[in-house]
Amino acid sequence: MKQMGRTDAAFLPQELDHEAQEERWRASIAELAGAIVRSAGDIPDVLEGVTLTPESRDEFLRLARELEDRARIVQDEVPELSFSELDERVTTMRASCIECHARFRVLPLVR
Numbered sequence: 001m002k003q004m005g006r007t008d009a010a011f012l013p014q015e016l017d018h019e020a021q022e023e024r025w026r027a028s029i030a031e032l033a034g035a036i037v038r039s040a041g042d043i044p045d046v047l048e049g050v051t052l053t054p055e056s057r058d059e060f061l062r063l064a065r066e067l068e069d070r071a072r073i074v075q076d077e078v079p080e081l082s083f084s085e086l087d088e089r090v091t092t093m094r095a096s097c098i099e100c101h102a103r104f105r106v107l108p109l110v111r
Contacts, residue, residue, distance in 0.1 A: 026078050029090065033075035036093070040068035060104055067096040 043064040047057065070093040078086060 022083075026086075029086065030075050030078040033071045033078070033090075033093070036071035037068055037075060040064055040071060043067070056104075060100070063096060063100040063103075067093065067100070070096050 044061055047060065052060065070089070074086070074089045074093050077089065081089065
C-alpha cells in the first residue's frame with residue numbers, strides 16, 4: 001500500500017502531460033498490481049495458528065480473494081482505462097486492504 005501511495009504521489013494527474021510519464025506511471029501501477037495478485041495468494045497462510053470463528057475465517061478469506069480479484073482487474077485494465085478510471089480502480093483495490101486491516105490486523109494467536 002505504501003508503494004501505491006508513492007506511485008500516486010510521483011505521477012499526479014497534472015504531471016501526465018507527457019506520454020512517456022504516463023507510460024511509466026501505467027507500468028508502475030501494473031507491476032504493483034501484479035505483485036499484489038501474487039501476494040494475495042499467500043494471505044490465507046497467515047491463518048495458520050490463529051483462532052477465528054468460522055464466520056470470521058470466511059470473511060478473511062473473502063477479503064483476500066476480493067483483493068486478488070481487484071488487483072487482477074487493475075493489472076489487466078491498465079492499458080485501456082483513462083487516468084480517472086484507473087485511479088478509481090486503484091482506490092477500490094486499496095479499500096480491500098483497508099477493510100481487511102481494519103477487521104483483522106491484530107489476529108489472536110493460538111496459545
